[in-house]
Amino acid sequence: MENKTITAVRGFLAGAMHCGIKESGKPDLALLVSKVPAAAAGVFTTNKVQGAPVIIGREHIAGGHLQGCVINSGCANVCTGQRGLRDAREMCVLAARHLKNAGLPLLPAQMLPSSTGVIGRFLPMDKLRRGLPTLVEKLADTAQAGEAFAQGILTTDTCVKTAYTTLRAGGSTVTIAGNCKGSGMIAPNMATMLAYVATDAAIAPAALRRIVKAVADQTFNCVTVDQHTSTSDTFVCLANGMSGGRRLTGSGLNTFAAGLMEVCLSLAKQIARDGEGATKLVRVFVCGGRTSADAKRAALAIANSPLVKTAIHGGDPNWGRFVSAAGYSGANMDVGKSVCKVGKITVFRAGRPTEVALSKVEAAMRQTEIDITLDLGTSGTGTAEVFTCDLSREYITINADYHT
Amino acid sequence: MENKTITAVRGFLAGAMHCGIKESGKPDLALLVSKVPAAAAGVFTTNKVQGAPVIIGREHIAGGHLQGCVINSGCANVCTGQRGLRDAREMCVLAARHLKNAGLPLLPAQMLPSSTGVIGRFLPMDKLRRGLPTLVEKLADTAQAGEAFAQGILTTDTCVKTAYTTLRAGGSTVTIAGNCKGSGMIAPNMATMLAYVATDAAIAPAALRRIVKAVADQTFNCVTVDQHTSTSDTFVCLANGMSGGRRLTGSGLNTFAAGLMEVCLSLAKQIARDGEGATKLVRVFVCGGRTSADAKRAALAIANSPLVKTAIHGGDPNWGRFVSAAGYSGANMDVGKSVCKVGKITVFRAGRPTEVALSKVEAAMRQTEIDITLDLGTSGTGTAEVFTCDLSREYITINADYHT
Numbered sequence: 001m002e003n004k005t006i007t008a009v010r011g012f013l014a015g016a017m018h019c020g021i022k023e024s025g026k027p028d029l030a031l032l033v034s035k036v037p038a039a040a041a042g043v044f045t046t047n048k049v050q051g052a053p054v055i056i057g058r059e060h061i062a063g064g065h066l067q068g069c070v071i072n073s074g075c076a077n078v079c080t081g082q083r084g085l086r087d088a089r090e091m092c093v094l095a096a097r098h099l100k101n102a103g104l105p106l107l108p109a110q111m112l113p114s115s116t117g118v119i120g121r122f123l124p125m126d127k128l129r130r131g132l133p134t135l136v137e138k139l140a141d142t143a144q145a146g147e148a149f150a151q152g153i154l155t156t157d158t159c160v161k162t163a164y165t166t167l168r169a170g171g172s173t174v175t176i177a178g179n180c181k182g183s184g185m186i187a188p189n190m191a192t193m194l195a196y197v198a199t200d201a202a203i204a205p206a207a208l209r210r211i212v213k214a215v216a217d218q219t220f221n222c223v224t225v226d227q228h229t230s231t232s233d234t235f236v237c238l239a240n241g242m243s244g245g246r247r248l249t250g251s252g253l254n255t256f257a258a259g260l261m262e263v264c265l266s267l268a269k270q271i272a273r274d275g276e277g278a279t280k281l282v283r284v285f286v287c288g289g290r291t292s293a294d295a296k297r298a299a300l301a302i303a304n305s306p307l308v309k310t311a312i313h314g315g316d317p318n319w320g321r322f323v324s325a326a327g328y329s330g331a332n333m334d335v336g337k338s339v340c341k342v343g344k345i346t347v348f349r350a351g352r353p354t355e356v357a358l359s360k361v362e363a364a365m366r367q368t369e370i371d372i373t374l375d376l377g378t379s380g381t382g383t384a385e386v387f388t389c390d391l392s393r394e395y396i397t398i399n400a401d402y403h404t
Numbered sequence: 405m406e407n408k409t410i411t412a413v414r415g416f417l418a419g420a421m422h423c424g425i426k427e428s429g430k431p432d433l434a435l436l437v438s439k440v441p442a443a444a445a446g447v448f449t450t451n452k453v454q455g456a457p458v459i460i461g462r463e464h465i466a467g468g469h470l471q472g473c474v475i476n477s478g479c480a481n482v483c484t485g486q487r488g489l490r491d492a493r494e495m496c497v498l499a500a501r502h503l504k505n506a507g508l509p510l511l512p513a514q515m516l517p518s519s520t521g522v523i524g525r526f527l528p529m530d531k532l533r534r535g536l537p538t539l540v541e542k543l544a545d546t547a548q549a550g551e552a553f554a555q556g557i558l559t560t561d562t563c564v565k566t567a568y569t570t571l572r573a574g575g576s577t578v579t580i581a582g583n584c585k586g587s588g589m590i591a592p593n594m595a596t597m598l599a600y601v602a603t604d605a606a607i608a609p610a611a612l613r614r615i616v617k618a619v620a621d622q623t624f625n626c627v628t629v630d631q632h633t634s635t636s637d638t639f640v641c642l643a644n645g646m647s648g649g650r651r652l653t654g655s656g657l658n659t660f661a662a663g664l665m666e667v668c669l670s671l672a673k674q675i676a677r678d679g680e681g682a683t684k685l686v687r688v689f690v691c692g693g694r695t696s697a698d699a700k701r702a703a704l705a706i707a708n709s710p711l712v713k714t715a716i717h718g719g720d721p722n723w724g725r726f727v728s729a730a731g732y733s734g735a736n737m738d739v740g741k742s743v744c745k746v747g748k749i750t751v752f753r754a755g756r757p758t759e760v761a762l763s764k765v766e767a768a769m770r771q772t773e774i775d776i777t778l779d780l781g782t783s784g785t786g787t788a789e790v791f792t793c794d795l796s797r798e799y800i801t802i803n804a805d806y807h808t
Contacts, residue, residue, distance in 0.1 A: 049731030049739050079724055081740075081756030119724020120757045231728045306710065306795075307803055314804030320483055320523020324635045327453030335453050336485075352485035353524045391710075392804075393797040399711055400718030400796075 004164040005146020006177045010200040011035045011242035014145045015138040016152025019131025021074035021117070021124055029131050030152030031139060032196055033068035033099060034240040037110065040066035041209035042236035043216045051232040052077045052084035053113040056092070060109050064205025066238055067110040069196055070095040070132075073155050073181070077115040077123045078231040087123040088113045094129060098136040114194050116155050116181065116232050150179040153194055156398060157181050158274055163266035167259040169252040172245030174201040176259050180235075182223075182271040195220060195235040195267055201256050202241035203248045211257045212237050219264035222296075222386045223272050224303050235264075272387035277394030281369045281387065282312055286326070288338075288375035289382030294331040296384035298376060301329030309391035312370055317361035319347045322372055337377030343370070408568040409550020410581045414604040415439040415646035418549050419542040420556025423535025425478035425521070425528055433535050434556030435543060436600055437472035437503060441514065442644035444470035445613035447620045449637035456481045456488035457517040458636060460496070464513050468609025470642055471514040473600055474499040474536075477559050477585070481519040481527050482635040491527040492517045498533060502540040518598050520559050520585065520636050554583040557598055560802060561585050561678055567670035571663040573656040576649030578605040580663050584639075586627075586675040599624060599639040599671055605660050606645035607652045615661045616641050623668035626700075626790045627676050628707050639668075676791035681798030685773045685791065686716055690730070692742075692779035693786030698735040700788035702780060705733030713795035716774055721765035723751040726776055741781030747774070 007014050016030035042061050044054050060066060070091050077084045092111040099106055115123065139145065150160035164177040178197030216235055237260065241247070248256050273281040284303045289295030302308055305325040311318045323340050326333060340348035343364035345356055364370070376382075411418050420434035446465050448458050464470060474495050481488045496512040503510055519527065543549065554564035568581040582601030607615075620639055641664065645651070652660050677685040688707045693699030706712055709729040715722045727744050730737060744752040747768035749760055768774070780786075 047728060047731040048735075048737045049728050076724070079727055079739075079752055079756060081754065083756065118722070119728060120722075120752065231724075231731060306799070310800050310803035313800065316804065318522070320480070320635075323483055324451060324453050324523060327451040327635060331452075333452045335483075348483060348524065350485065352483060352487065391800060393800050395710070396714050396717065396795060396797050396800065399714035400720065 003143040003146065004177065005143050005162060006032065006149060006179055006196065006198050007141040007143065007146035008164060009175045009177050009198040011240045012198045013139040013141050014149035015135055015140060016148040017131060017135045017138060020127040021072060027148065027152035028072055028074045029128065029135055030071045030149050031068065031095065031135050032149060032198065033104065033139060034238055035104065036240050036242065037065050037067050038238040038240035039064060039203055039205040039208050040236060040238050041205065041212040042234060043213060045231055045233035047231045049079065049231045051115060052080055052088040053115045054232060054234060055085060056088040057112045057114065057234060060092070060112055061236065064209070065110065066112055067106045068095065069112045069114060069236065071114040071153050071194065072123070072128065073153060074117040075115060075121050075123050076117045076119050076232050078119040080122055083122060087125055090125060091128060094132045098133045102136050112236055114232065114234050116194060119231060153179060153181045155181060156276055161267055161270040161274065163263040165259050165262050167255055169255040170202060170243070170245030170248045172243045174199060174243045174245065174256065174259070176263050178263050178267055180267045180271060194232070195264070197237040197260065197263060199237065199239045200241065200243035201239045201248055202243065202245055203239045203256065207248070207253055208237060208239055211253070211260060215257065215260050215264050219261065219268040223268045224300060224386065224388050269387055272389050275389035276398045277392040278389030279368065279392055280312055280390045282389060283371050284386045284388065285371065285373045285383070286376060287383045288377055288380065289384070290332040290378045290380035292382040292384055295376065295382040296386070298326040298329045298331040298374065299384040299386040301325045302372060302374065303386045303388035306391055309388070312365065313390035313392050315362060315366040317342065317358050317365050319361065322374060323348055326374055326376065331376060332378050334377035339375040339377070341373040407547040407550065408581065409547050409566060410436065410553060410583055410600070410602050411545040411547065411550035412568060413579045413581050413602040415644045416602045417543040417545050418553035419539055419544060420552040421535060421539045421542060424531040425476055431552065431556035432476055432478045433532065433539055434475045434553050435472065435499065435539050436553060436602065437508065437543060438642055438644040439508065440644050440646065441469050441471050442642040443468060443607055443609040443612050444640060444642050445609065445616040446638060446640035447617060449635055451635045453483065453635045455519060455636040456484055456492040457519045458638060459489060460492040461516045461518065461638060464496070464516055465640065468613070469514065470516050471510045472499065473516045473518060473640065475518040475557050475598065476527070476532065477557060478521040479519060479525050479527050480521045480523050480636050482523040484526055487526060491529055494529060495532060498536045502537045506540050516640055518636065518638050520598060523635060557583060557585045559585060560680055563678055565671055565674040565678065567667040569663050569666050571659055573659040574606060574649030574652045576647045578603060578647045578649065578660065578663070580667050582667050582671055584671045584675060598636070599668070601641040601664065601667060603641065603643045604645065604647035605643045605652055606647065606649055607643045607660065611652070611657055612641060612643055615657070615664060619661065619664050619668050623665065623672040627672045628704060628790065628792050673791055676793050679793035680802045681796040682793030683772065683796055684716055684794045686793060687775050688790045688792065689775065689777045689787070690780060691787045692781055692784065693788070694736040694782045694784035696786040696788055699780065699786040700790070702730040702733045702735035702737070702778065703788040703790040705729045706776060706778065707790045707792035710795055713792070716769065717794035717796050719766060719770040721746070721762050721769050723765065726778060727752055730778055730780065735780060736782050738781035743779040743781070745777040
């Protein structure tokens, strides 16, 4: 079978293992490495409380180059002070040392560390010290190794999240492939989870940075599960230039940006669909906003309202919750000219309900993919698209009953 | 037994009945009337989608006087266009006509209408037309009538919400008593539910307006169940001057304001405690904010986070969720100087966890009343206090399964 994992990108090796952080025995340590230094760009959480790995990761990526990422799950290394910073640095030092021993010399500052899991606990460094040499031995460019990496970064996710595309740019075939994790503590305000995208495109760090930021805003930043912006959010793209093509400029850059958008939008939707306890994927599209920022405000208010999310869970045709959420969002709105649709059914227009039978709306609400469209009724052209999921008893169970 | 209901206030009559809007057979139509015109002040929802009764109520209260309130539950009369406005006006016309027939002449514009329930349905006016004459006959100043009124305004509430106090001001004993409703679709951005407070204090409309706004900001506007600001929120205070005392000024006004604060804070906490599906009352206190607005932003982010609310529901000592919610709130925060307490236990200080045993924190989290305190660590003196409840499976059941 064709390899469509992250190791399908020329020059990238990956792997994962269980080093003992998670009691479940699931993989909890993962590694992604490029054989050569790569241009790198990333976006990180805007939460004022930032994980130690985020702080160190920002330092390491500042120069525009990286060669790999070392990621653990089961412990977020957040709210851990100076000791947390030392631990995040040591993750990079350990990875670099064992990679050098394996014949792949690189500096610790070329590794980006990430940790997710419980906040307020120190990393069990002894387990990382024991695990990393084994993990480096496992590194490979096989589909199996790519699949292991996709598994290794997960926490409460119920499935791996992976996306892959190829395109022609700069005179060669470029591959873009990525993985992400995220299920709870998901709200858009930069990257909103961990995402690693590898490409063999040749691209200047500055151009990559610009594209990564634009893509994040229209993909990961449009996903919300529970509006709780995490302290660990990281989205990083490594471009190692091993496609053999020219350094991308002009239309080649545009083609690359479109491919990266495709990969990241796929990953973002996979996060929404796998939101903790989710049974439905919900797309909220808002148009007629005075500005796009206004439209996004309304779309997020709808997507984050527990009343909206429970109505969707129950298949309740209670569209008043959608309209009223936009009403408190702070977005400009002309209620008398506003229009609300569930799927293709118009339920609200000209300030009052349409004549449509509620049973038809109910049928639309019972689907597993729900489209909510709201025209804010201003004369503006602002639009926004946001992805979310429903709110179920299972979300409560996951977050209340399984003690940390 | 002493009457401590809203009819304990001199000159106020109340009553409620089932007129047929609610299928459950529970009371769905309520009336509060003062024998004489009263100074009146109110605050209303800031949602851009406003119920027809809110629009009409704002008109009627604009002159600073009212003589009563007519309230139905089971249908919110929101998103109902011109027909909804006509229906809200007719509620007042009907109430005034039948009160006049009963010997209590007043203008329709002296009645404030309120409706809560499902959005996007028209009021069943035939039921109101048939019910109101009977309801007017039932009006009384007994404790039973006051209790019926408290019941009649409820929707998904599981209990009546009532508060009462007396004080000396203006040379006489002043009584303040009130009721409110609210359980779901509760978020602070003005009054956030229906609340009716009656007093026999003599007070000028302008002074009452100033006090009502200040009290709302520190009581009802500090409650959140699900951050969904309703389209029907109304808090109105009627002061009919029948205490026999002088018109309040100076220290008399201050005493009155303190009494109104006491009554409204009690009502506000009752809403949080009876939030849909709630099993715990949660107080979030934030200090060390650069401004009080900043502190409130952080307190609301904590109180509205589904991850915080589920942790509280499950008694999970996962305080990282509290700190990280403040981190994404937009409030200024110095994480290294921030302090977080659960009850009286300090769990986070100087950027890292304290040495306290998690089992102790867990015991504190198992209480039915939980105090979360967060010092934002800036040099500012801003503080805020917010009340909320936990998030349980029962909230999902109420809002997903019982179709509207």
